[in-house]
Amino acid sequence: METLPRKTSVHRAIVQKLGLMRFILVLMLAAVIMTTIFDYAAITLLGQSYRVPDFLAASISALIITYVIARFFVGKFFDIDELEKEMHRLATYDDLTGLLNRNAFMQASIYYHELQSVEEQNYSVLAIDIDFFKRINDQYGHAAGDKALIEFGRVSKEISRASDILGRLGGEEFVFLLPETNVSQAKSFAERLMNNISELKITEEDSEFQFTISIGITAPPHKNSTSLETLIKKADEALYSAKNSGRNKISIYTNNLEQNINTSVSNPIT
Numbered sequence: 524m525e526t527l528p529r530k531t532s533v534h535r536a537i538v539q540k541l542g543l544m545r546f547i548l549v550l551m552l553a554a555v556i557m558t559t560i561f562d563y564a565a566i567t568l569l570g571q572s573y574r575v576p577d578f579l580a581a582s583i584s585a586l587i588i589t590y591v592i593a594r595f596f597v598g599k600f601f602d603i604d605e606l607e608k609e610m611h612r613l614a615t616y617d618d619l620t621g622l623l624n625r626n627a628f629m630q631a632s633i634y635y636h637e638l639q640s641v642e643e644q645n646y647s648v649l650a651i652d653i654d655f656f657k658r659i660n661d662q663y664g665h666a667a668g669d670k671a672l673i674e675f676g677r678v679s680k681e682i683s684r685a686s687d688i689l690g691r692l693g694g695e696e697f698v699f700l701l702p703e704t705n706v707s708q709a710k711s712f713a714e715r716l717m718n719n720i721s722e723l724k725i726t727e728e729d730s731e732f733q734f735t736i737s738i739g740i741t742a743p744p745h746k747n748s749t750s751l752e753t754l755i756k757k758a759d760e761a762l763y764s765a766k767n768s769g770r771n772k773i774s775i776y777t778n779n780l781e782q783n784i785n786t787s788v789s790n791p792i793t
């Protein structure tokens with residue numbers, strides 16, 4: 524997955540906060556307001572009578588001229604294709620980790636979910652959470668917490684397949700949908716992820732720290748009508764069970780029966 528290109532702060536602010544077309548629309552609106560004020564002032568000063576068609580003609584001309592000038596300048600200083608790509612990236616990916624944001628994750632996942640009910644495809648859902656993340660922020664600073672999130676995103680992408688759907692639903696809450704993967708295969712993936720994450724050494728200024736994750740896994744039963752939201756909730760319940768049994772664990776939710784699986788990792792954090 525690509526990383527976000529560096530942009531100037533003005534550039535990013537415009538794209539992020541307004542969007543290109545809205546930015547131009549704001550300029551056009553400003554031009555119409557200014558034209559109306561100047562028209563009114565000029566007519567009043569000259570002592571002429573107020574004529575609606577003149578106002579309309581002046582406003583429409585102002586709109587067209589502003590649009591042409593704005594498009595010209597935007598095209599001159601910014602690469603329109605790049606801007607559109609960046610707007611798409613911002614609308615799809617989480618800026619920090621490069622994983623899908625909540626909306627994009629749900630959109631991509633619903634496709635596999637619907638396919639599953641028709642074609643009986645296997646897939647698994649993993650809910651993942653960084654252990655004691657608040658403690659990392661408090662002890663090493665917010666920037667260190669961000670580094671942990673970035674590294675989590677990088678490792679997750681590294682060990683997953685192109686078809687896997689990896690999402691950051693919020694703060695340190697992640698949900699992955701692995702197509703064509705049964706629970707036992709999902710468990711192998713989860714173990715690999717846990718091991719790789721626990722081996723990371725994050726450095727922040729003079730400090731170095733490691734962290735672990737907890738994972739809840741579930742999969743839709745055959746010929747199911749369970750909604751995707753319900754499956755995510757089940758994976759989440761399994762995740763809480765993993766947290767409650769000490770963290771740095773995997774928990775599987777199957778047929779309403781939760782079984783905890785104690786997973787040993789090579790570098791557990793004490």
Ligand SMILES: Nc1nc2c(ncn2[C@@H]2O[C@H](COP(=O)(O)OP(=O)(O)OP(=O)(O)O)[C@@H](O)[C@H]2O)c(=O)[nH]1
Pocket residue numbers: 619652653654655656657658660664665666667668669672693694695766770
């Ligand atoms: N650095 C950083 N911190 C974040 C971000 N989003 C959320 N957080 C922090 O994540 C922490 C989540 O803490 P908790 O929900 O208490 O969970 P926890 O400390 O990981 O505890 P357990 O999940 O029970 O192991 C809070 O302190 C949030 O401020 C982010 O983007 N960057």
